[in-house]
Structure formats: C-alpha cells, structure tokens
Amino acid sequence: MQPLQTNVPSLRGAIHVPGDKSISHRAVMLGAIAEGTTTIANFLPGEDCLSTIDCFRKMGVAITQNGTDVVVEGKGIDGLQEPNDILNVGNSGTTTRLLLGILAACPFHACLIGDASIAKRPMARVTKPLTMMGAHIDGREGGNYTPLAIRGGNLRPIQYESPVASAQVKSAILLAGLFTEGTTTVKEPSKSRDHTERMVRLFGGEVVVDGLTVSISGKQTLKAADVYVPGDISSAAFFLVAGAIVPNSEIVLKNVGLNPTRTGIIDVLEQMGAELSIENVRNEETEPIGDLTIRTSNLKATEIGGALIPRLIDEIPIIALLATQADGTTVIKDAAELKVKETNRIDTVVTELKKFGADIEATDDGMIIRGKTPLTADNLAVDSHGDHRIGMMLAIAACVTNGSMSLQGAEAIAVSYPTFFNHLQALIGQ
Numbered sequence: 001m002q003p004l005q006t007n008v009p010s011l012r013g014a015i016h017v018p019g020d021k022s023i024s025h026r027a028v029m030l031g032a033i034a035e036g037t038t039t040i041a042n043f044l045p046g047e048d049c050l051s052t053i054d055c056f057r058k059m060g061v062a063i064t065q066n067g068t069d070v071v072v073e074g075k076g077i078d079g080l081q082e083p084n085d086i087l088n089v090g091n092s093g094t095t096t097r098l099l100l101g102i103l104a105a106c107p108f109h110a111c112l113i114g115d116a117s118i119a120k121r122p123m124a125r126v127t128k129p130l131t132m133m134g135a136h137i138d139g140r141e142g143g144n145y146t147p148l149a150i151r152g153g154n155l156r157p158i159q160y161e162s163p164v165a166s167a168q169v170k171s172a173i174l175l176a177g178l179f180t181e182g183t184t185t186v187k188e189p190s191k192s193r194d195h196t197e198r199m200v201r202l203f204g205g206e207v208v209v210d211g212l213t214v215s216i217s218g219k220q221t222l223k224a225a226d227v228y229v230p231g232d233i234s235s236a237a238f239f240l241v242a243g244a245i246v247p248n249s250e251i252v253l254k255n256v257g258l259n260p261t262r263t264g265i266i267d268v269l270e271q272m273g274a275e276l277s278i279e280n281v282r283n284e285e286t287e288p289i290g291d292l293t294i295r296t297s298n299l300k301a302t303e304i305g306g307a308l309i310p311r312l313i314d315e316i317p318i319i320a321l322l323a324t325q326a327d328g329t330t331v332i333k334d335a336a337e338l339k340v341k342e343t344n345r346i347d348t349v350v351t352e353l354k355k356f357g358a359d360i361e362a363t364d365d366g367m368i369i370r371g372k373t374p375l376t377a378d379n380l381a382v383d384s385h386g387d388h389r390i391g392m393m394l395a396i397a398a399c400v401t402n403g404s405m406s407l408q409g410a411e412a413i414a415v416s417y418p419t420f421f422n423h424l425q426a427l428i429g430q
C-alpha cells in the first residue's frame, strides 16, 4: 500500500518523460529481424518492453540493454531460432500481438504465456487474420486466449479489413506480411497509431499508405538503424493533466513524441481550454518531437468520440479525471475498446473515481462525467487493479484531493513509467 500525496499546493519544473512504449517495442522487434547492428537510444526500460527483449533473446537474438541504451544484433528476416523455452509476454498486449505476427512467419513452434491480465485479453483479433495467412495457432477458446501455441511459416498474403482500429492488429499483419511473398493489405475503420509504418521505412523497407489502407510487400530486407525513441505522450499525459488541474502549476515536458496519430490528448486539452503551448517541434519525417508547457487552467467540458478515440485511447483514464475538474458534462463515447485493455478501463476508472467524489457514470462505450466536483478522501484505499494507467491516474487525482489516501497495486506503474513517482515528487518539491 503506497501513501499518496494529497492536496498538493503546486507542481512546478521540467521533466523528460521516459521513452515511448510503442516505439521501444517496435525498435527491438525490427532490429531483431533486420540485418546488422541496431542501436536504440532513450529506450523505455519498463517491464513491458523488457518482456519484448526477453522473448527475442529466447529466439537467439543478442541484445544488450543498459538502462535506456539498447543494442540489437539483427538476425535478418529468416534468422530467428526456435525457442527452447516458453515466451513470457508478462503484462504486454503489444508484445503478444506483434510477436504473433512475426512468429506466424517463422517455420518453428513457439508457446506464449503472460500474466493474469493478458490471459483475459482477446487474441482472436490477430490469430484470425494470421491463420488466414496460413499460420497454425491454438489456444484457449479457439486461439482467443493465452497460453497460445503457434507454428508458422509459408504464408500467403491477405487483404484484410479489420473490424477494430487497432495498431496491434495492423502491425501484426504487416509484420507477417514482411515475410510473405506478394502484397499484404490491412484496412482499418479509423486510423490507429502508425509507428510500425514509420519504423519499417526507417529500416529501409517500403510501406504504402493510402488513407485507411496500408500495404506491404514481402521478402524485403530490412537494414539496421539508429533509433531515437521520443518521450511517451501517453506518459506525458499524466503530467499534462496534473499541470492543468493542480493550482499554481507550470510544468515543462521535454522531447515528447508528437506523432499526429497519438496527439488526441492535446486536442482535448485545447478543446477544454487548457493553457498549453508546444515549442521546438522537430524530426517531422520520422517521429515528430516537441516540448510542451502546461499551466493551471480553467477547464470546460467536451465531447470525445469517433476518429479521435484511437488517437487517445490510452489517455482516457486520465482524461476522465480531467473532466471531473472541468465545468459541465463531458461525454466519452465510441470507446468500447477500453473494456479489453489491461483492465476493463470503463469499470476500473468509474469504480475508483467514484470512491472519492467524482460524478461519473459508465456507459456501454464510454463514460459520462459531470464537473466540476471536489474530491475528498478520508483514509481511503484506492486500487490500480494491476493496471499501470489506473495507478498513475489515481496518484494524480490524489494531488487535487482533500484528505488522505493510499494506493494498492502501485507496483503496476513500472510497466510503462518506472520513474513516475520520482518525477511527481520532483515537481511537488519545486
């Protein structure tokens, strides 16, 4: 049980949030299947990305990781080896789904297992198209849940229309397509994050993007690259919201990734009237980066739905907190995907925020939040439910809560932001 600091008078200072989780995973994976030595700077040494490194080591890839510096000795597209141990994906959905895409193309057997949360997350969304391509996958409930066993190889290309806007689905199919003779195509209902597309190009490969359709031709050779991982906007989001809602605050967040498929949180903050400025934008062709400054703001409610949802899906827990501190009724809809994240985030957000005074209601595909409400706690225990983003949201909520509270399951935060509490403490202290 970790005590949380409540009633924080101000948050001031500058921080570098850690590297982007999505990009860190992809840099290891593409480095492993490229030819030559890939270097990764500002890698996220969170538990999820360490799970990816561990899985590739078990397939014979030499990877050295020293804090945020990683070197991957690429094996080439056909060089991965049959693992003689189970591949443990831990809590990481991205590891599971993208790895399945690569394993689908490998002519050997592998077993994947993860933690209790992974065992509840639907995998048919990737095992179905990968099976259509020719992979043999089995698992609980017809290959929908871990543990999964896969034997790949000898794939044929598909033209796949995904029912969900999911970068994990899109990326799994594109990675399998990289090893498949012919052109593989994925169409999605709205645009999800495009880090795989951008990184395949950085490694010298070719991907064709036409609106919501992405195509890749197979048997391309990827060449090792030097990757700089921008700060994770999904981690920055906690401090963007904290800076907006805690009194007397000004926080500068340096080197934050500003890929337009990820910046929905910035659009929402602007719509709600936040005092946010963006400076020093650079690196636009690969992965754009900039510096963000947020100040205490007078906030008004907003509506969030449609094509905006995939651009901020991981930020919805912290946006829900933001909405409790805004005047009016905020409606979040078209977000049923929240139910299949690390926890059912509609349930966990609503349950936890209600405990200390939020006026929040779950709907079938999102939530309705009425603000502005004071938050108060009397020796209250809140719970991350083992979900890193719920844990961080609750720690930020505590900053604007009167009373005392503590967090159960704080260790989950190490999945994506191992230095979260150090950064929070540094901002409180200044």
Ligand code: S3P
Pocket: 021, 022, 023, 094, 165, 166, 167, 168, 169, 171, 192, 193, 313, 314, 337
């Ligand atoms: C991710 C895609 C998103 C996101 C997850 C990371 C990725 O999931 O929620 O945290 O790195 O591709 P979906 O593809 O399921 O939307």
